Amino acid sequence: MLPTQCFHDVDQSATCCSFGPCAHEKPATIMDQVPRVTTRELRAKEHIFFEGDHKTHVYLVESGAVSIYKVLVDGSRQIIDFALPGDVIGLGSNSEHINSAQSTVATRLQRVSFDVLQRQAQKNPQLAMQLYAALSEELAAARDLLVTVGQRSASQRVVAFLLALSRRNRRYGKDPSDIVLPMTRSDIADFLGLTIETVSRTFSSLKSKGLIVLGRNAQVDLTDLEALERLCAEQ
Amino acid sequence: MLPTQCFHDVDQSATCCSFGPCAHEKPATIMDQVPRVTTRELRAKEHIFFEGDHKTHVYLVESGAVSIYKVLVDGSRQIIDFALPGDVIGLGSNSEHINSAQSTVATRLQRVSFDVLQRQAQKNPQLAMQLYAALSEELAAARDLLVTVGQRSASQRVVAFLLALSRRNRRYGKDPSDIVLPMTRSDIADFLGLTIETVSRTFSSLKSKGLIVLGRNAQVDLTDLEALERLCAEQ
DNA sequence: CGGTACTTTGATATTCATCAACTCCCGTGG
């Protein structure tokens, strides 16, 4: 097992918020098995690749954050996943990218050649199975997000999003009630299938209820995790 | 490449309806590489497995239709995919199912042992890569549905759904303007993140506009494919 | 400092969910 662009945790049992604990600990196993790893630095809002581009590399996020998204003809955008430090971008056997990727903040990436990775996988069944497991997690994450967007109210979606970041913090040994949002309201809105205004209003509402405190620098304090969990599950 | 539960087509370029042509033709390559294939017959609305169940088999849909879904604590259901004839259910490296599966109509399945398949894949890199490609398609399908549910209006979702079935027909050499819906309005609603009533009203509205004709036996005639495509893309 | 991008807040409009009643279809049993 190895980390993927599993931004929100994959919940096997669909309790609560459809986000749950994600069990991968080993960081970047894939990258260790392939030679010639190079790094790339990005400022905020730089593109890594576009949908339809020929797939040249697979990337590991070292720091920062990347949005994986699709755009419709009318220009509206659905962010499919946020790739955070430790997550891998660009897996899948297609020779072309099926979505676009853009840094949401300043970001540092490691990259390996897609072809080299594919060839290694052909020779090494264990690597192939690792790739398979990684993709399997991405699939679970995409489906969890689908459940959230398809079935939950605006405030439940936002809370689910915050709790997913909280759980990620816990997984990495950081404070689960003190999270950072490395993306704009607009990014969050496009991730949750809402508008900027609705996301902003929901934050304000949670703040006025004393469930969160909005700090400087995109910092958010989750002052009542239990109440948030309840909010996310209820109805 | 091999077929998966890619109900709607995977559109590489996110044109129109986020559903597009899906290029797999070889049916059931996986099943041919594993011994002891058995079959199972189901009446409508029988369960194949539940979320959390130990994964014993991987299934190929021979006839009928299967809904893959998750339920939330409040009882609401999100159908994640419809598996139709030729599609495979139960892939992924988890030892437990991460969603439930239920026939929507009378259905016949082929099944192979999950463990046997895993072991074969360990030994046979080509099979492993096939599984990888299959999962890759499932992921693309889940993401396309996410885009539809997250960004489109009720009528656009319904039309996208109809057009996906139409394209599937075309791919299998059948009439793309004469489709069958092997599921209830309730299933469609839970797939598209809508209510039964909204789905029904949308069908009625499309009918009154002369874009579709509702026939007997869940048959739907798409009398103006171009107008439907336009409806799905516009705004 | 000054400008730009991002965020918040308010007023209004629209879409879709909800609640409720009714119809249709099909199978079952009297």
Added chain:
DNA sequence: CCACGGGAGTTGATGAATATCAAAGTACCG
């Protein structure tokens, strides 16, 4: 053969949630 019953589908009336439009406020970067 017809009556009954239940599941599925349709249609209408209403309300709530969220999008849209508009404007002001705030932080950040040169």
